[in-house]
Amino acid sequence: MYSLLVKKRAVTYDMTIFQTPNFGDKKGYKEVYRISVVGTTHNDALNNIFQVFNVNDRIPQDYTARYLSTGDIILIDEGKKGQFYYKLFPQEWKKINRIHVR
Secondary structure (H helix, E strand, C coil): CHHHHHCCCCEEEEEEEEECCCCCCCCCCEEEEEEEEEECCHHHHHHHHHHHCCCCCCCCCCCCCCCCCCCCEEEEECHHHCEEEEEECCCCEEEECHHHCC
């Protein structure tokens, strides 16, 4: 019963995907898609969004950008709690400063 009490509640995060026009570019990030994703933590939500945008059958019909890949940036907007930017590196998502989004 104790494990049920400490289980984290799922939250819906407002997420925005930023990509460069060409894979591998370091500058020129543009907003390509905005979506709400459910997760218990930021990492959980980031893994969920990665699964959606890297499986052809799961990608939303109105999404016209490329698959999520190394170098892409996700903005998690929690309103009054703040905005958090994460960049996809080869092994994991890492939190970055918003200055990297140009």
